[in-house]
Each structure stands twice: as C-alpha cells, then as structure tokens.
Amino acid sequence: MDPQTREFFVMEAVTRAEYVFVLSVGAAVDLTIEDVVEVYKGDKAEIHCQYAFTEEPTMLMVQWFVRKRDGNRERISYSDREQQKVDDDTDYTGRITVTGDDVRETLIIHNVQVSDDREFFCQVNGFVAGNGEGKTHLKVFAPPQKPVIEAVDSGISVTKDYPSKIASCEVRDCFPRPNITWYRNRVALIPKSGQVNVVTLLSTDSSGLHTVESELQYKVSKEDREAHFYCEVSYLVPGAVRTAESRPVNIIVHYPTTNVEMWKESPEGLVKEGDTVELRCLGDGNPPPDFIFTREQQPDEELDAYANSLVLMDVTRGHSGTYQCRSLDMGTEEEVIGSTQLTVHYLDPAVVVPKDSEVMQKGERLIATCNALSSLDTSTVWYKDDVEVGTGHMLLLNNATFDTAGEYYCVVTVPTLRGLQTSGSVHIIVQGAPEMKDADREIVMSEKVGRWVNLSCEARGHPQPTITWNVIGSQGWREVSNKVTEDSIQSVVTVKVTSDTNVSCNATNKEGTEMKSYYIRPIPLVSVLPNTAAEGSGVIIVVIIVCILLLAIMGSVIYFLYKKGKLPCGRSGKQEITNVYSTKEPVRKDDIVVEMKADKTEESVLLKGVNGDKKPPNDQYIDLRK
Incomplete structure (x- = not known):
C-alpha cells in the first residue's frame, strides 16, 4: 500500500472511530503534557506527551500541531504504529525530531529561535479506544547585553521650568522585552509630573530580539551636581528574573552664582613694596562666572585681569586699598560682589644725622641718629668695621679718641617682614694733635758696630701729621718707607751703627707736635778667644x-x-x-x-x-x- 493510500485509509478510520467513540461511551484516554517548557535561545527543547488508554486501541495515531501567528494551527508531525513522518514545507521541517513508543511521544526542537515561542499541541487518536489532546507553551529566553548609559555632555540649567533630558539607557538583543528602571544615588526614580519623566522606545529586529531605549527626563537642582544616575534592566530567564546595572554617570549642572569670594593668592604673609601680588576671585556658580576687577576708590575704572586672576606687578604703598570683583549672571541678571583689603608695607630710606660726615675734637661727645619711616615696627643696629657697636636709632659717642674715628653705618630692618631693609652711614673724623706709641720714654737698643738698624715711627692725628727725623752720632741713615692713611702716617728709617747714636722723630700737625726718641749703644767687634x-x-x-x-x-x-x-x-x-x-x-x-x-x-x-x-x-x- 502506497503512503497516500495509507493516509486516506487512516483518515477514514479516524472518522469511523469518532463515530464509534460517540457510541462507545466507556472508551477514554488519559493524556499528560507540560503546560510550559522554558529554554534559552539556541538550545534544544523537548516536549513530552504521555498517554494511557482505558481499552487497548487496535489502531493508534499521534500528531503534533503548532499555533501560527494568525491563530490557526498547523500540523508539523504525524506517526502511527508503523511509521513516523515530519511534515514538509513548515517552519519546523528539518529542525524537529519525534521519538516515542505505545505510551509516550517526545517532540524535540533543535536550535530554538525566538519565533518558537508559541503553543505546541499533542493529539492522540486511538479510534474506538478514545482520543485526547494537550498543549504546551514553549517559552524562549534571550538575555540582553549589558546596558549602555550615556549622560548628556552639555550643562543642564536649574532655572528651567520643565524636566530636561539628562541620560539615556539602551538594552540590546533581549527576549522577552526587559524592563528599565532609573536610579539616583541608589534610590529608584518614580515618574512624577513636572519632576521625573521616562520615555521608552522599543524596536525588534528580524530575528525577534528586542532593543529597548529609555530616556530619563529630570528637573535638576544644585544638589544634583554631585549625584550619580544609573539604569537597571530586569529580564526573564528560565525559572528566574535577573537584573543588570549600568555604570553610574554624573551630570553637569548649571546654577547661578550667589556668593563670590576674593583673596590674595600670593605672596604668602605680608606684602612689601616691590612684590608681585596676585588676587583671585571664586564664585559658587557653575559654570564659573566672568569677573570684573575694580578698586573701591575707583569703581568705574576696570583693572586689567585674566579670567579670575588680577596680577599687580612691583607694588607700592599706593596699591593699598580695597579691591573688588563683580560677577553678573546672564540668566538672572543679578550682580554679586566679592572684596578684599590689600596693604602694601614700606620702609623708606634711612636718614642719618649728622649727614655724611662729622668732625669732632678729641674728648668731645656726639649723638648720631638713624631713622627710617615704615608702616611696621623697625629695628636698628649700628656697625663699625663690620662689628656691632650699638642698637636703637640713637648712637652715643663719648670722650672721642682717634679710635672713635671711622665709618659708622646703621641697618634698619622690619622684624615681622623679611626682606624689608634699609641702611645709612656717617663718617666721623676726630681732630687732634698727633699721638705716637712710646712717646713718653726713650727706647734703648744695642747693636754691633757696622750693622744697620730699622727704626719706625707711627703717628695718628687729624689733620694728617708729618714726620721728621733727627739722627745724631751715625755716619749714615736714610728713610726706607713712608705709609699714609686717612688719620695716620708711618715712617721707617735705617741707621748704620758706628758709635753712640741718638735718633728722634717728630710728628706735627696744626693741632700740635709729638716726639719719640731712640738711643743705640754700639757693640765693638771681638777677637778670637785663646x-x-x-x-x-x-x-x-x-x-x-x-x-x-x-x-x-x-x-x-x-x-x-x-x-x-x-x-x-x-x-x-x-x-x-x-x-x-x-x-x-x-x-x-x-x-x-x-x-x-x-x-x-x-x-x-x-x-x-x-x-x-x-x-x-x-x-x-x-x-x-x-
């Protein structure tokens, strides 16, 4: 019997069996099948259909059907006790296999696709022994890719009266359709009129996978400048619900300036004349506002500044005063002002009295003063020949001597401000008759006959003295050195010893004369001892x-x-x-x-x-x- 003839015979038999079934009320079949079978896309699905007859059927036929998208059913498989056949020209031709025996049959679907998410029917016909039918809903799941979030890269103003788009979240290649929820700092955002709005777009590709894009519209406030937003996607998998979170994003919030702070950036500490001063302004608005720098004394004169910085080069005391920076918000048209006080400290050149130089007589008394005008307390120290000789702005010179003469200079500093220093000097001249060491006694010397002896005279005095020599008893002498300084003179002569010699030197200026004497005793030549x-x-x-x-x-x-x-x-x-x-x-x-x-x-x-x-x-x- 060919297949077509056999199939016609079977259908006729089914018709007769149905008729017989109507008459045979006692015949029945017990059929068991899963309500739902869940499987991942790309996996293998198995649908089991189990049956039992109250009477042993003489003929048995099992058919599998699927519900089409238009609602109609389509047979995809047929089997009896002699053969099993997969129907041609269906969506499942080549993708399904059927196995079974007298009590059960299993439909196996290979490489499950999203389009397989539908109802499958198992129909069992035992003819006069009874027939039955059951159905299974095959559910297919495709987990989505990780959600991708994009924040708006431009600033969002808090002055807008309606919610603004702040971020979008996209979930691709998912089945069934996922749900997207927005969060701010781990708190779910619930749509609220005028405050939170969520717009969702759904698209499906040719394979049936969904792509969901969600846009968050939110009315921002100043506090949102540090908030973190993210989206969470929830999706179904076989037997469970899973979630996945996107990375958190921060948005740029624009808000007006309400307060401006102004301060001195450099130098640290007190400011002195000659310093370079930098003043800066900072407002609490975003974006940072533009500033106009002025002085309180000249509010209409705009100072040359860059961005939020004003640099004053080589400042003087004239730069002291109150400085202001003004910010004008273009959105609110409100002006905010910040200010700071700048004080430039100074130290004027030292003024020394007496000025330049002063002539004193020996024994006189003199008071020298050194003063420098300053905005801060000063300290004065006097030096002579790099040795400290006094402190304070007054220097007292008592009972002047030639040692008193010289250059005195004062150094004025400001202890609280390093680098602020000035100095001045005065030249003291002590006038008097010459003075010589050992002038009050005769210096006695002994030397061999024929030898030359060097004799020295040094005298101090002002005006500068002159030295003359008187040699008695020597056949020869000459001056070998003559050195002159501001208040002293030194002369050296060499004298040949021939006999008893008396030498004197005289130092003279208009104030008087001083003399110094030498006596040289000759030593005769001695013969060789016996x-x-x-x-x-x-x-x-x-x-x-x-x-x-x-x-x-x-x-x-x-x-x-x-x-x-x-x-x-x-x-x-x-x-x-x-x-x-x-x-x-x-x-x-x-x-x-x-x-x-x-x-x-x-x-x-x-x-x-x-x-x-x-x-x-x-x-x-x-x-x-x-």
Whole structure:
C-alpha cells in the first residue's frame, strides 16, 4: 500500500472511530503534557506527551500541531504504529525530531529561535479506544547585553521650568522585552509630573530580539551636581528574573552664582613694596562666572585681569586699598560682589644725622641718629668695621679718641617682614694733635758696630701729621718707607751703627707736635778667644798620633814578612817593596817629619818632638827621625 493510500485509509478510520467513540461511551484516554517548557535561545527543547488508554486501541495515531501567528494551527508531525513522518514545507521541517513508543511521544526542537515561542499541541487518536489532546507553551529566553548609559555632555540649567533630558539607557538583543528602571544615588526614580519623566522606545529586529531605549527626563537642582544616575534592566530567564546595572554617570549642572569670594593668592604673609601680588576671585556658580576687577576708590575704572586672576606687578604703598570683583549672571541678571583689603608695607630710606660726615675734637661727645619711616615696627643696629657697636636709632659717642674715628653705618630692618631693609652711614673724623706709641720714654737698643738698624715711627692725628727725623752720632741713615692713611702716617728709617747714636722723630700737625726718641749703644767687634787655637791644636795632635800608629803597624808587618822569608833579601827586592807604596824616591827613617800650623794668625802652638826641641811659633814641626 502506497503512503497516500495509507493516509486516506487512516483518515477514514479516524472518522469511523469518532463515530464509534460517540457510541462507545466507556472508551477514554488519559493524556499528560507540560503546560510550559522554558529554554534559552539556541538550545534544544523537548516536549513530552504521555498517554494511557482505558481499552487497548487496535489502531493508534499521534500528531503534533503548532499555533501560527494568525491563530490557526498547523500540523508539523504525524506517526502511527508503523511509521513516523515530519511534515514538509513548515517552519519546523528539518529542525524537529519525534521519538516515542505505545505510551509516550517526545517532540524535540533543535536550535530554538525566538519565533518558537508559541503553543505546541499533542493529539492522540486511538479510534474506538478514545482520543485526547494537550498543549504546551514553549517559552524562549534571550538575555540582553549589558546596558549602555550615556549622560548628556552639555550643562543642564536649574532655572528651567520643565524636566530636561539628562541620560539615556539602551538594552540590546533581549527576549522577552526587559524592563528599565532609573536610579539616583541608589534610590529608584518614580515618574512624577513636572519632576521625573521616562520615555521608552522599543524596536525588534528580524530575528525577534528586542532593543529597548529609555530616556530619563529630570528637573535638576544644585544638589544634583554631585549625584550619580544609573539604569537597571530586569529580564526573564528560565525559572528566574535577573537584573543588570549600568555604570553610574554624573551630570553637569548649571546654577547661578550667589556668593563670590576674593583673596590674595600670593605672596604668602605680608606684602612689601616691590612684590608681585596676585588676587583671585571664586564664585559658587557653575559654570564659573566672568569677573570684573575694580578698586573701591575707583569703581568705574576696570583693572586689567585674566579670567579670575588680577596680577599687580612691583607694588607700592599706593596699591593699598580695597579691591573688588563683580560677577553678573546672564540668566538672572543679578550682580554679586566679592572684596578684599590689600596693604602694601614700606620702609623708606634711612636718614642719618649728622649727614655724611662729622668732625669732632678729641674728648668731645656726639649723638648720631638713624631713622627710617615704615608702616611696621623697625629695628636698628649700628656697625663699625663690620662689628656691632650699638642698637636703637640713637648712637652715643663719648670722650672721642682717634679710635672713635671711622665709618659708622646703621641697618634698619622690619622684624615681622623679611626682606624689608634699609641702611645709612656717617663718617666721623676726630681732630687732634698727633699721638705716637712710646712717646713718653726713650727706647734703648744695642747693636754691633757696622750693622744697620730699622727704626719706625707711627703717628695718628687729624689733620694728617708729618714726620721728621733727627739722627745724631751715625755716619749714615736714610728713610726706607713712608705709609699714609686717612688719620695716620708711618715712617721707617735705617741707621748704620758706628758709635753712640741718638735718633728722634717728630710728628706735627696744626693741632700740635709729638716726639719719640731712640738711643743705640754700639757693640765693638771681638777677637778670637785663646782657647780656640788650643782646641784646634789638640785636634791636630790626635791626627799625628793616629798617623804614627799606622806607620808603626805597617813597619811591623814588613819586618814579619822579611823574617819569614816571604820577601827577597837583595837590594832589588827592597826597591820593589818600596815601589809598591810609592813611585817617588824612598824616604829614609831619619827624614820623616810632620808639619803642623795653627789656623788662627793671632796665636801659634809649639809642639814637642821626640827629641824634645822647641820650634819657632810661626813654623812648628815634630821631628820623627830620632
């Protein structure tokens, strides 16, 4: 039997069975099938259909149907006890398989798609044994991608009377449709007229996946400048509901300026003349407002500034005063003013009295003053030759001496403001007759005859003194040095010592004269002392004795060799021995003489010879021939 004939026979049998079923009230079938089957998109779905007859059917037929989008049903599979067949030309041809036995049958859908989210029907026909039908709703789930949030990058003004768009949230590729909820600082935003509004857009692609875009419209306030907004998406999965949050975003809130603060940015601490001063302004509005800088004394004169900063170069005391910065809000047209007080401290040049220089007489008293006008308390210190000599603006000089003369300078500082300093000076001249050290006594010296002696005279005085010399008793003298300073003079002479010499120097100016005296006692030349020649003669005697001993030893050696026969006995042998020690004519024993002369011409010493004779003093000899 071909398939078409068999299928016609089956349909006829179904018709007869239905008729018989009507007549056979006792026949029935118990059919069990899941109400809902849930599966992820792309997975495999299995729908089980289980049945049981009260009477064993002689024929059995199971068919699977699906509800189409237009509401009608379409068969996708047919089976009986002899065959199983998937219908052609349906959405499930090639994607389903059917397995089963006499009590159950399972429909397997491969690679489930979003379009498979529909009702599936299992129809069981046992003919006279009864028939039944059950249905299952296949639910398909596709989790969405992570929500993407975008905040409005431009500022949002708080002065608007209606909610403004502040952010949008997009969820893509989801099934079924997800829900989006907005949060501000972890608190859900509920739509409220005039305050919160949420606009949702839904789109579906050809595969049936949804894309949801939600736009949050919100009436911002100043407090929202630090708030964080985010969206949360909730979506269904098999057997549960899940959520996912976007990243938090912060929005730019524009609000008007209500307060302006003005301050001195630099320098730190007090300001002195010559400093560079920077004044700054800051308003509490957003965006930061533009400022106009003025002085309170000249409110209509705009100062040259950049943004929120005013720089004053090389300030003077004339820059002191109250400075203002003004902000005009274009939205509210309200002007807000900030101000600060600037004080520029100063220290004027020092004024010293007496001015420049002052002439004093020895013994006089003088008060010098040093004053400098300042906006702060000052401190004054006096110096002379880099040594501190006083403090305070007054310097007292009592009983002036030549040591009092010199350059005095005062340094005025401001202890509370480093770098503020000035100074002044005065030159003190002490006028008086010359003064010389040791002028009240005669200086006595001793020196050898013929030597040159340097004598020095130094005098202090004003006007500058002159020095003259008077030398008595010397055959020669001359000035070798003359040094002059502001209040002193030094002269050095060299004097040849020939006899008793008296030397005096005189220092003179219009105030008087001072004299200093020297006495030089000559030391005569001294002859060589007698014991010197005796000591020299003793040394010579020792040398002669050593020589005699050496000659005696030499003679003993020669005599010993002669007795042992080591030397030839003839005259020629003796001549050879002599030639060993000298190339000159041999010297006889009786001719050996040692001569000694004294080194000093003033005295001679006579040496005694072996024979005891005395020789003349000018030519002393020791005769060794005896």
